[in-house]
Amino acid sequence: MDNSYATTDQPASSTDTQLVTLDDIRAAANRIQDLVLRTPIVALPHPDRPTDVLHLKAESLQPTGAFKLRGAYNTISQVLDESRDLGIIAQSSGNHARAVAWLAKRLDLHAVIVMPDAAPPTKVAAVRALGAEVVLVPASQRDSHTFELAAEHGYVEVPPYDDLRIIAGQGTVGLELIEQLPDVDVVLVPISGGGLISGISTAIKALRPEVQVIGVEPELAADAAESLREQRRITWDTALTYRTVADGLRTPAVGIHPWEHIRRYVDDVVTVSEEQILAAVRHIAVEGRLVAEPSGAVATAAWMHDLAPRGAKVAAIVSGGSVAPALLAKLLTS
Amino acid sequence: MDNSYATTDQPASSTDTQLVTLDDIRAAANRIQDLVLRTPIVALPHPDRPTDVLHLKAESLQPTGAFKLRGAYNTISQVLDESRDLGIIAQSSGNHARAVAWLAKRLDLHAVIVMPDAAPPTKVAAVRALGAEVVLVPASQRDSHTFELAAEHGYVEVPPYDDLRIIAGQGTVGLELIEQLPDVDVVLVPISGGGLISGISTAIKALRPEVQVIGVEPELAADAAESLREQRRITWDTALTYRTVADGLRTPAVGIHPWEHIRRYVDDVVTVSEEQILAAVRHIAVEGRLVAEPSGAVATAAWMHDLAPRGAKVAAIVSGGSVAPALLAKLLTS
Numbered sequence: 001m002d003n004s005y006a007t008t009d010q011p012a013s014s015t016d017t018q019l020v021t022l023d024d025i026r027a028a029a030n031r032i033q034d035l036v037l038r039t040p041i042v043a044l045p046h047p048d049r050p051t052d053v054l055h056l057k058a059e060s061l062q063p064t065g066a067f068k069l070r071g072a073y074n075t076i077s078q079v080l081d082e083s084r085d086l087g088i089i090a091q092s093s094g095n096h097a098r099a100v101a102w103l104a105k106r107l108d109l110h111a112v113i114v115m116p117d118a119a120p121p122t123k124v125a126a127v128r129a130l131g132a133e134v135v136l137v138p139a140s141q142r143d144s145h146t147f148e149l150a151a152e153h154g155y156v157e158v159p160p161y162d163d164l165r166i167i168a169g170q171g172t173v174g175l176e177l178i179e180q181l182p183d184v185d186v187v188l189v190p191i192s193g194g195g196l197i198s199g200i201s202t203a204i205k206a207l208r209p210e211v212q213v214i215g216v217e218p219e220l221a222a223d224a225a226e227s228l229r230e231q232r233r234i235t236w237d238t239a240l241t242y243r244t245v246a247d248g249l250r251t252p253a254v255g256i257h258p259w260e261h262i263r264r265y266v267d268d269v270v271t272v273s274e275e276q277i278l279a280a281v282r283h284i285a286v287e288g289r290l291v292a293e294p295s296g297a298v299a300t301a302a303w304m305h306d307l308a309p310r311g312a313k314v315a316a317i318v319s320g321g322s323v324a325p326a327l328l329a330k331l332l333t334s
Numbered sequence: 335m336d337n338s339y340a341t342t343d344q345p346a347s348s349t350d351t352q353l354v355t356l357d358d359i360r361a362a363a364n365r366i367q368d369l370v371l372r373t374p375i376v377a378l379p380h381p382d383r384p385t386d387v388l389h390l391k392a393e394s395l396q397p398t399g400a401f402k403l404r405g406a407y408n409t410i411s412q413v414l415d416e417s418r419d420l421g422i423i424a425q426s427s428g429n430h431a432r433a434v435a436w437l438a439k440r441l442d443l444h445a446v447i448v449m450p451d452a453a454p455p456t457k458v459a460a461v462r463a464l465g466a467e468v469v470l471v472p473a474s475q476r477d478s479h480t481f482e483l484a485a486e487h488g489y490v491e492v493p494p495y496d497d498l499r500i501i502a503g504q505g506t507v508g509l510e511l512i513e514q515l516p517d518v519d520v521v522l523v524p525i526s527g528g529g530l531i532s533g534i535s536t537a538i539k540a541l542r543p544e545v546q547v548i549g550v551e552p553e554l555a556a557d558a559a560e561s562l563r564e565q566r567r568i569t570w571d572t573a574l575t576y577r578t579v580a581d582g583l584r585t586p587a588v589g590i591h592p593w594e595h596i597r598r599y600v601d602d603v604v605t606v607s608e609e610q611i612l613a614a615v616r617h618i619a620v621e622g623r624l625v626a627e628p629s630g631a632v633a634t635a636a637w638m639h640d641l642a643p644r645g646a647k648v649a650a651i652v653s654g655g656s657v658a659p660a661l662l663a664k665l666l667t668s
Contacts, residue, residue: 037374037375037376037377038374039374040371040372040373040374040392040395041371042371042395043371043397050463050464058374058395060623061374061376061392061623061624063377065623129384130384282659285625285659285662286625286659289394289395289399289624289625289626289655289656290395290623290624290625291619291620291623291624291625292623321623322623325616325619325620325666325667326666326667328619328663328666329662329663329664329666329667330663332659332660332662332663332666333659333660333663
């Protein structure tokens with residue numbers, strides 16, 4: 001299946017390629033430690049083989065319900081003076097938005113959040129409740145509208161993933177994981193814009209190059225899997241990616257910076273079905289006692305369906321927990 | 335209201351009174367660290383005042399879904415040779431049972447678990463799945479039946495709460511809490527047999543005597559609240575305590591050893607209604623992204639309903655997460 005409609009944006013020359021380093025990630029860890037939770041590793045037994053256990057890194061327990069707080073805070077803390085003077089702006093399908101709004105409230109900054117009009121009402125409401133100004137636009141205009149507002153008002157932009165500061169911040173997940181599980185063999189990571197897996201794979205390959213880092217996407221938004229297979233950054237049509245229930249993973253392509261990290265450091269990208277994603281949300285709640293959103297459950301879904309080698313010590317990132325209560329209720333009774 | 339039918343068992347003389355010390359709890363922390371999770375502190379916003387945050391100590395994330403693993407492991411690790419030779423026995427409404435069965439599997443011991451026939455099927459099934467032998471008896475015969483089986487077969491008993499090793503193990507929750515939240519003002523703790531609050535209050539009053547430790551019970555199983563008010567250990571009828579949805583808190587009286595700790599170290603015991611408990615389970619899932627069982631949610635319920643002083647920095651122990659999926663589903667759609 002070829003869902004691509006364009007190949008895009010290789011850096012103009014090799015000198016354009018910038019990569020985050022382990023030192024960048026360590027510096028980020030220092031910058032963010034006062035507001036970011038060192039999330040626990042929670043044991044999840046396999047549904048069919050109870051002695052086989054997955055190690056969940058529960059980023060869903062961050063104060064804003066997702067890992068996004070790490071990159072956002074690492075970025076904002078480096079532009080704090082301008083942000084105070086001018087305000088900040090961010091665009092996101094939800095979790096990055098909530099992280100930026102939460103930080104703005106904590107740090108006393110004016111925040112404008114551009115969200116797709118199809119974002120789940122739970123996520124929009126959560127951002128508004130934090131006091132941020134929300135601007136709803138069609139998904140395809142998120143980038144352009146954010147750019148225009150920033151240009152017009154001078155807001156400092158906090159990008160969702162295509163930024164080295166963001167990648168370094170998300171990389172702190174990998175740093176913690178290696179400290180918490182030094183003998184891990186395989187790490188499964190959800191991919192949307194690619195910031196999370198870029199940071200994690202950078203940290204892990206620097207510290208433990210033999211550990212496998214595997215990305216996971218919904219079959220219905222598998223642009224990164226296709227990109228890695230084709231060895232070029234491929235963009236899917238937004239209408240295609242919006243078919244998946246995993247609303248945090250509908251980004252049509254990984255970012256330019258993330259792609260440079262993914263093609264170097266990520267061993268494989270696998271895909272899971274909608275049914276597998278929903279079964280994972282249920283299993284994480286019942287046996288892991290964690291509320292995960294569908295996007296946060298794809299890595300667990302991959303493990304449940306044997307997409308990581310059996311017998312290996314496997315960790316999965318539960319990237320976020322903002323699921324609609326009605327959906328979780330439906331899964332719990334299924 | 336006086337639901338008591340007996341006052342019981344003050345120690346025969348003051349020399350009978352044994353109390354756990356901070357050193358006992360520190361020793362327990364060393365013994366149990368290889369298998370017990372240092373649980374995170376998770377931020378939970380108040381339903382009506384979003385900037386007001388409760389700090390949840392998420393014991394529900396232990397590998398067996400509850401704090402019980404701490405005391406059970408601290409006990410078993412001190413009688414490991416006999417346990418290997420003779421097997422172990424425990425009685426419990428669920429979470430202690432599961433902890434003992436899990437440890438038995440990990441440590442390769444034969445385990446017999448005596449459970450009340452009214453225990454939730456989820457909890458019974460979880461114990462059986464771990465390979466333990468389950469004996470179901472009427473709730474009122476739990477103690478006597480366990481004693482008889484232990485006498486007959488020579489099993490080593492792992493008591494649920496009325497034991498200094500158990501109390502010291504549960505106290506490690508308090509040790510961690512003070513390290514994680516050094517400026518906490520109030521700690522809310524569920525009370526059933528009283529092992530958890532005994533250990534926590536011992537640790538906290540030793541380290542930070544000015545911190546308030548407040549016990550929480552369901553109104554329908556408020557024997558400890560009545561005991562503290564009356565300054566004597568009061569036992570409720572089992573038929574009364576079995577009315578509450580909080581199935582882990584139906585113990586008719588705190589234990590003899592726990593009572594000696596509670597009367598010295600616990601500042602107050604408050605009660606919550608069934609409705610408040612269920613609302614807390616829902617709120618913890620939606621805003622805290624943690625699955626809590628009703629028993630695990632009573633401390634949060636107390637905070638939600640202003641039973642801790644406003645403006646104070648408050649922590650609540652989420653003691654367990656083994657809720658029936660159908661009940662959680664119902665609450666999520668309510």
